[in-house]
Amino acid sequence: MDLSINPNTIQKAYSLLEQERYIYPVKGRGNFVSDTTLLVEQTKKTLLENVSRLIANGKELGVKRAEFTQLVDRIYRKEDSHDRVKNA
Incomplete structure (x- = not known):
């Protein structure tokens, strides 16, 4: 109220x-x-299944492994740089 x-x-x-x-x-x-432990694990499993489908679709469209790898590396580098700023 x-x-x-x-x-x-x-x-x-x-x-x-x-x-x-x-x-x-x-x-x-x-x-x-x-307790969200099982929920988090199920969510991760679903996420990875979705990523797998997206990668398969990209592969069919001609997206190269290096392109996916670069994207993943860029995302994780960005995350790592945020972690360094927080811990500084």
């Missing part, structure tokens, strides 16, 4: 979080954060 958020919006958000297994309800006690 203090934030002037519609209760239906809040309920929908909780429902989505529960559907995605980020939270779980305990009757009479509220909602709690789930």
Whole structure:
């Protein structure tokens, strides 16, 4: 109420979080954060399957292995440079 958020919006958000297994309800006690270890592993598996399909599609279109490798290297270099800035 203090934030002037519609209760239906809040309920929908909780429902989505529960559907995605980020939270779980305990009757009479509220909602709690789930152990997301299995969720993270499943998400990684799905991601890698999607990447595999994209690479296969790219290969069919003539994208060379070196092009994919350069892209991956560029993305990870960018991430590494952000890590160095944070740790400095």
